[in-house]
Amino acid sequence: MNRMTRLLAGLFLGLHAALAHAAAPACDDPTPLRFSLIPRTDLAQQLEDHRPLLQHLERALGRKIMVVQPSSYSTVIEGLLAGTIDLASMGPASYSIAKNRDPSITAFVTWTMQGGTFVKAGAHTYRSLLIVRRDSGLKDIADLQGRSVSLTDPASTSGAVIPSGEFGGQVGKRLKNYFGRVTFSGSHDRSIEVVKKGYADAAFVASEHLDEAIHQGRINAREIRVLWQSRPIPHDPIVFRGKLCPELRKRISQAFLADSPDVRAMLANVRGERFIPVTDADYQHLRDLLTREQ
Numbered sequence: 001m002n003r004m005t006r007l008l009a010g011l012f013l014g015l016h017a018a019l020a021h022a023a024a025p026a027c028d029d030p031t032p033l034r035f036s037l038i039p040r041t042d043l044a045q046q047l048e049d050h051r052p053l054l055q056h057l058e059r060a061l062g063r064k065i066m067v068v069q070p071s072s073y074s075t076v077i078e079g080l081l082a083g084t085i086d087l088a089s090m091g092p093a094s095y096s097i098a099k100n101r102d103p104s105i106t107a108f109v110t111w112t113m114q115g116g117t118f119v120k121a122g123a124h125t126y127r128s129l130l131i132v133r134r135d136s137g138l139k140d141i142a143d144l145q146g147r148s149v150s151l152t153d154p155a156s157t158s159g160a161v162i163p164s165g166e167f168g169g170q171v172g173k174r175l176k177n178y179f180g181r182v183t184f185s186g187s188h189d190r191s192i193e194v195v196k197k198g199y200a201d202a203a204f205v206a207s208e209h210l211d212e213a214i215h216q217g218r219i220n221a222r223e224i225r226v227l228w229q230s231r232p233i234p235h236d237p238i239v240f241r242g243k244l245c246p247e248l249r250k251r252i253s254q255a256f257l258a259d260s261p262d263v264r265a266m267l268a269n270v271r272g273e274r275f276i277p278v279t280d281a282d283y284q285h286l287r288d289l290l291t292r293e294q
Contacts, residue, residue, distance in 0.1 A: 027245035030086055032064035037089035038073045041189040041209060049269035056262035060255035073155035080105055086241045087252065093157035095237050096287040099280065104242025107280055109256045110235045111272040116211030117221050124276060125232035127207045128158035131195055134225045138201065141171065141227050148181040150191040150203040157286065158206040159188060162230045165289050192219055212271060234282045
């Protein structure tokens, strides 16, 4: 191959690479759209609760919604990062973990809540509560030193992250050093059940999930005592994967905020009132907290 041939070959390869790059999509417009959610309580029931919303999204977007069933909070985080999940309902901490690793992941809506024993009607914040059995004889947090406590998941906001940060800061010790035994139940429902059945002395759970357990009759408010509560926490966000096309993001947002019977049905299932817009700034405090904890 002479010099001119090599030069022409090099120019051809360079042009081919440039054209291939120009032809590559700048954003993703996936069909089907893959949806997932963190396992806060009973996963099968969560998916059933969300079914009306997913049916509404299919009609509004004109495409199939495929549900990716997670095994843990981290499954959803890793799915968003790997591009195998496009849209997810997350806890504030799990979202913040994902956002810290991929800044393009974006929160866009949450929902306000119905009132209950521990949540104010219309609120879009909740709290982490430290609960014990009322008949346990445990009256304050000092009584819990050296006792057993149940957390939910390492990426749970109210079931692990906030307790580690706020509660740990208040008592001046790391949780594992303050309590005699620390276990992870996997969900708020299981942590509530663990305390109810006496398998652990205490548990950190979300106020909204405790309200839901009371509403469903799985525990009576008179059976428990709250020994500590966190500052208000911004409610669970729905988030986009980073590379979704702007037009698709706009249509998804409009679908969530629409006054649709299916949207109202889904919200009723989770004791919600209405979807409201949120931005990444609403969760900055948690992102900062997670950064300090690392």
